[in-house]
Amino acid sequence: MSKIGRRIRTLPIRARLSMLVAAAVAFAVAAVSVTCWFIVQGKLYEQVNDDLRKMSQPQRQGPVADLLAACPQTGQSEQTDNKTDNSGLRTQNNYIQLVKADGTPCVAAISAGTVKVTSADKDVIKDANDNEGIIRSGIIRNGTDTDGNAVRVLTVPLAVTQGPNSPPELYPDTALLIAVPLKSTQSTLNDLALILLLVSGIGVIGAGAAGLAVARAGLRPVDKLTEAVEHVARTDDLGIRIPVEDDSEDEIARLSRSFNSMTSSLANSRELQQQLIADAGHELRTPLTSLRTNIELLTRSEETGRPLPEADRRALLASVKAQMTELSSLIGDLQELSRSEGQRGERIQVISLEETVEAALDRARLRGPELKITSAIDPWYVRAEPSALERAVVNILDNAVKFSPEAGTIEVRLSNGVLTVRDHGPGIPADELPHVFDRFWRSPSARALPGSGLGLSIVARTVQQAGGVVTLTHATGGGTVATLRLPGSKTPPPELP
Numbered sequence: 001m002s003k004i005g006r007r008i009r010t011l012p013i014r015a016r017l018s019m020l021v022a023a024a025v026a027f028a029v030a031a032v033s034v035t036c037w038f039i040v041q042g043k044l045y046e047q048v049n050d051d052l053r054k055m056s057q058p059q060r061q062g063p064v065a066d067l068l069a070a071c072p073q074t075g076q077s078e079q080t081d082n083k084t085d086n087s088g089l090r091t092q093n094n095y096i097q098l099v100k101a102d103g104t105p106c107v108a109a110i111s112a113g114t115v116k117v118t119s120a121d122k123d124v125i126k127d128a129n130d131n132e133g134i135i136r137s138g139i140i141r142n143g144t145d146t147d148g149n150a151v152r153v154l155t156v157p158l159a160v161t162q163g164p165n166s167p168p169e170l171y172p173d174t175a176l177l178i179a180v181p182l183k184s185t186q187s188t189l190n191d192l193a194l195i196l197l198l199v200s201g202i203g204v205i206g207a208g209a210a211g212l213a214v215a216r217a218g219l220r221p222v223d224k225l226t227e228a229v230e231h232v233a234r235t236d237d238l239g240i241r242i243p244v245e246d247d248s249e250d251e252i253a254r255l256s257r258s259f260n261s262m263t264s265s266l267a268n269s270r271e272l273q274q275q276l277i278a279d280a281g282h283e284l285r286t287p288l289t290s291l292r293t294n295i296e297l298l299t300r301s302e303e304t305g306r307p308l309p310e311a312d313r314r315a316l317l318a319s320v321k322a323q324m325t326e327l328s329s330l331i332g333d334l335q336e337l338s339r340s341e342g343q344r345g346e347r348i349q350v351i352s353l354e355e356t357v358e359a360a361l362d363r364a365r366l367r368g369p370e371l372k373i374t375s376a377i378d379p380w381y382v383r384a385e386p387s388a389l390e391r392a393v394v395n396i397l398d399n400a401v402k403f404s405p406e407a408g409t410i411e412v413r414l415s416n417g418v419l420t421v422r423d424h425g426p427g428i429p430a431d432e433l434p435h436v437f438d439r440f441w442r443s444p445s446a447r448a449l450p451g452s453g454l455g456l457s458i459v460a461r462t463v464q465q466a467g468g469v470v471t472l473t474h475a476t477g478g479g480t481v482a483t484l485r486l487p488g489s490k491t492p493p494p495e496l497p
């Protein structure tokens with residue numbers, strides 16, 4: 001059985017569907033055919049039983065005279081009617097005989113043959129004797145004659161009437177056995193079984209063919225999906241799409257839409273990845289070139305034995321240090337952007353935004369000691385990754401420190417989950433605002449300042465993952481206002497499971 005199951009599982013889906021449809025139809029046809037056959041059999045046997053009961057009505061003396069002569073009964077009248085009325089008994093193919101209490105059959109010339117007597121026939125006589133002559137309906141059974149032919153048998157106590165108006169007289173220790181051959185009935189049932197078998201076979205074959213056609217039509221979208229997947233695997237082409245009807249909502253349509261959405265997301269991800277690599281290469285080229293130039297000057301000075309002036313040497317070392325710092329910052333930003341969503345989700349927890357802002361303010365004050373940074377911070381708890389959220393707040397404050405004038409003021413406020421950071425710098429031109437959160441984008445006025453152009457992109461991604469929104473707008477009176485809105489509550493929510 002396991003081998004058959006394994007072989008079935010290795011078949012194509014359309015073949016398995018065809019087999020399933022054919023099996024279901026075969027089961028249904030078989031159930032209907034068997035039920036029909038048994039119903040017809042019951043009706044035919046019921047008709048035969050009715051005919052037997054009509055023939056078993058209390059007989060007149062004449063028709064059973066020869067039977068009574070063959071089985072004389074003590075105490076009963078042996079007078080017979082010479083004008084014998086054989087209606088109801090003298091039928092060419094019927095079996096008519098009397099059965100004595102000991103099972104001895106008494107067959108007359110009018111019988112088509114002798115039916116084998118069983119213990120059930122003798123029980124009819126016994127039942128009649130035990131019930132003080134009350135005439136019972138008797139029994140109906142299947143039997144055989146002495147030649148082995150199948151017959152339908154009715155055995156009743158023998159009741160004889162002398163005339164139309166005379167009451168029936170029960171003969172003791174004697175039963176009347178009437179039987180009819182079942183050859184025609186069985187022939188009809190055999191013909192019906194053959195017809196049902198042929199119809200069932202044709203139905204199963206037709207169901208299999210229809211199932212195969214339906215499976216092919218139903219699986220055609222799956223074939224298209226398979227071809228598309230194989231095409232992507234073979235050519236690495238993520239631009240392929242499977243056509244789907246807009247109003248279709250079946251499983252195949254949903255699968256096709258999911259595939260199209262997946263390939264579209266993969267294509268966008270690849271495009272972003274390629275753009276990130278290209279932008280990162282471009283951004284890395286400038287500090288690496290400057291770093292290599294400075295190191296070559298220092299190396300050449302050592303190799304030629306011509307030391308550089310101390311001031312120039314210190315300037316070169318300071319430049320190397322600054323370029324190394326810029327490279328480290330850029331690599332850290334790239335690592336932050338390359339981390340997957342799953343890696344971030346594992347570190348999400350309930351944190352205090354108030355404490356995060358306070359820690360970021362301490363770092364901002366160190367980077368801009370000449371600036372005045374004011375703060376008004378209320379408690380607020382959010383679900384986020386602690387280090388990523390602190391880096392985002394630090395990046396916002398770094399931008400404010402970077403673009404604030406000397407002895408300028410930075411105003412920080414946190415209220416009901418809304419963090420605002422306002423500086424009094426030159427502000428951002430209106431045509432540049434839509435690009436401030438793009439990767440590696442830097443304002444022309446800020447390209448001379450240190451930075452990789454990834455800070456605000458990291459901020460936007462971190463805030464979005466925390467379920468919030470970040471915006472940059474012009475401030476009234478000059479400067480820029482950065483606004484972070486994060487969902488949360490003033491009290492610590494339940495810890496994550």
